[in-house]
Amino acid sequence: MSTVLVVNSGSSSFKYQLIDMDTEQMLATGLVERIGESAGHAVHTIPEDDVPSADRTDAPQTSERDLPIPDHTAGFRVMLDAFEANGPSLTRHPLRAIGHRVVHGGKRFFEPTPITNLVKINIEELAELAPLHNPANLQGIEAAQKAFPDVPHVAVFDTAFHQTLAPAAYSYAIDAALAEKHRVRKYGFHGTSHKFVSEEAAAFLGRPLADLNQIVLHLGNGASATAVSGGRSVETSMGLTPLEGLVMGTRSGDIDPAVLIHLHRRTGMSFDDIDTLLNRKSGLLGMAGANDMRDVLSRSAAGDEKATVAFDVYVHRLKGYVGNYLAQLGRVDVITFTAGVGENSAPVRAAALSGLEAFGIRLDPERNEEKSREARRISTDDSDVAVLVIPTNEELEIARQTMSVV
Incomplete structure (x- = not known):
């Protein structure tokens, strides 16, 4: 089985899904939120019909915990505890990779990219274009790398799908030198959704x-x-x-x-x-x-x-x-x-x-x-x-x- 953990990290929370890529079925989903507050909250859910009984315990299919979660690193420990207590077992379903949603890739990133130290530096530098998102995405990446140091980590950028825009579509009518210096242009977002849906539409229509x-x-x-x-x-x-x-x-x-x-x-x-x-x-x-x-x-x-x-x-x-x-x-x-x-x-x-x-x-x-x-x-x-x-x-x-x- 090839499983991928998908992580979408915010400044005080992160969502995750475990997906079996052989069947493209979601095996588990969860949310760790209120990170850094006095009382954090975590939810872990296993779809009733998608998980073999061997991967289940006597625990309910949806489990919730309230506990202090001081940072994202602690949040990933909470997530790992949820997998261990409720399944599916990450030992029986070892991760092939972890995919991270990153909001802004500027014009540097136009495809899914294995995460290296240089890539993290670039994500941090691009935070000026997405100050509410990129720093939080990077927090999730670094916490996930601590939790899974031997698993490949990949950044998938919301902006990547729109890198095919022509200059006529992405350029703003302001001073060209100023726009170039400060990276002012249209980048577009929701790229993963637009890519997925356009491909599914073609498949639906045959x-x-x-x-x-x-x-x-x-x-x-x-x-x-x-x-x-x-x-x-x-x-x-x-x-x-x-x-x-x-x-x-x-x-x-x-x-x-x-x-x-x-x-x-x-x-x-x-x-x-x-x-x-x-x-x-x-x-x-x-x-x-x-x-x-x-x-x-x-x-x-x-x-x-x-x-x-x-x-x-x-x-x-x-x-x-x-x-x-x-x-x-x-x-x-x-x-x-x-x-x-x-x-x-x-x-x-x-x-x-x-x-x-x-x-x-x-x-x-x-x-x-x-x-x-x-x-x-x-x-x-x-x-x-x-x-x-x-x-x-x-x-x-x-x-x-x-x-x-x-």
């Missing part, structure tokens, strides 16, 4: 990836759109940071940069204040007081005008990007919705594609309303453009990319 023009809409609390031609990202909505593009749960998405100057001049808001405003207090939360689309829809149905406007702005921006990518690609074969909102919100899907029938996009209302956790078609049989819902699986994509280099 068509070669190289023949398809696609629009992938990753709609979660963070949201992004990508135009994919022949399996290559050619345009994407997020930019230098994950702030650009679509309206999100707490992020503003696209905004006139002069708004920031105006707020600074009129209110005295500092750059940190504006950063907090745009990243944590804007989007659906800022407009409707709720960052969860289900709450926004519920409030709108109850007559909350702010929630209705928030939904309309969200869909207006989303439809604008669909139209943009229709023009950029020239021909679109498939549009795919994914992530929490994309997979589960029929009203968002219907509103985003409403009125686009002239472009060969025809949604089937009954298919769109069906509840399912499986990949499915929600367009009519005679729609020129196939519209799909495909659950994303970034952990599996990270595991696949990790295996490709070990």
